[in-house]
Amino acid sequence: MTGPGTRWKTALGIVLVGLMLFPVYWMVNVSLTKTSDMRADPPHWFPWDPTFEGYTAALGQQLPALATSLFIGLGTVALTLALSLPAGYSLAKLRPRGGRTIDFLLLVAQMIPAVVMAMGFYAIYLRLGMLNTVWGLIVADSTLAVPFAVLLFRAFMASIPRELLAAAQIDGASTWRTFRSIILPLSRNSVITVSLFTFLWAWSDFIFASTLNRNSDVIPITLGIYRYIGNNTTQWNSIMATAVIASIPAAFLLVLAQRYISAGVTAGAVKD
Template identity: 70%
Template sequence: MTTTRRRWFDTVIGLVLTGIMLFPIYWMINVSLTKSGAMRQDPPSLFPFDPTFEGYEAVLSQQLPFLGTSFVIGIGTVVLTVVLSAPAAYALAKLRMPGGGALSFVLLVAQMIPGIIMAMGFYAIYLNLGILNSIPGLILADSTLAVPFGVLIFTAFMSGIPNELLNAAKIDGAGNWRTFRSIVLPVSRNSIVTVSLFAFLWSWSDFLFASTLDGGGSLQPITMGIYRYIGNNNQEWNAIMATAVVASIPAAVLLVVAQRYVAAGVTAGAVKD
């Protein structure tokens, strides 16, 4: 097989596989635009020739509070994750703290703990602290997933920062904290975007912590909104799919906007000079 034919073959295979993976998303959008009557009588067609936006109207009138709560939780998780993981990674990568290797191992182990075990532990603690069914409680719980990942990503990136750059700052009289704020953080933009994106997506898509720690709260995230909406409207498939589409838009937009930074941040530290 010649090189040109091989490229065409690889391209076709790639397009076919991409189409297969994206078809559920297309079908979700298609069903969200299909009238309820058409759904009950016949399977929806492959293309919504007579689209309706009644499902989206229902979603926007009923799901906006859940979306707002998820945004607050997501932003809070991002802030807490970056505030905790960036300084910790700087200490592991550049300050060479005693026990740093053991701490890195503990962070890896922490990511292997099943979420349901963590949720039950959080439930007992939150019950005693009185922070069940609260936004701060969910922010703290979601951050436990993102912080270990953030420390690992930041450590890999900061390990590649030349020591000469940090030494120059120290010669000018900057301490560790000033060096971290003025030198390390500005050059860590890619890793900050990467960690922030994953932290937001994890909190945005979280259902386990939300159902365990905020199942009865007045302010619930969109995952709980979708869960309750499906239970209350199990015949209104256009509204259910419209809810899924609306909930997917923020994640999709963030991935498209930040993909360049994410690629650079995830591969940081992979190659050493």
């Protein structure tokens, strides 16, 4: 439905995107600004004379935090998939008793404020000696994703034709074998969607990191930025450079995996 009559819409669309993404532009702009120009009045609208001192500082100081976040993100994805794939299969195809109750509990679980979860985890981790550990953070971060993952897998797996599973059964495949050889390969796209979201949520987590990991030497990038803000408020170019680097996974998702994102956002929220 493109034509000459819609050219104004394209123009307006570009203006709207410009307005919406101005903060992102500003982040990049500030990250390239010299420290001496940081307090210029009025601020420099364009990085005419870009400097990479912000990025040098950011990479020099935040590289370990980026590695930690990467590890936590991948760990959270692994844990989330290990828990939710079999559960989704069971709820979708194996008709466990109490399945409806689990559905309901998963919906409710998504409504619990993270600050409440953080307090509960804090109390438990204090006893177990799991405060300030990467493993503790992986478990806590997985609670952000598991209910979503199970419900998404269940909805997807319910659409796998019953005949396919029946055929496998006739061939003598066990339930486990059916799960591994039929369900998992067919669920590839939903596994990608769940993995991407889980990674992004774990990567972006601030509440659990700032409560369960706040006295640790091994901190994720979100806490790295937070401490940065607290420590040297003059070096906003370094802070914004770190922010730009921390946004790379988001950019990656947007460019390479956009269709999986839309699939995830609308999953369940709008019925087909």
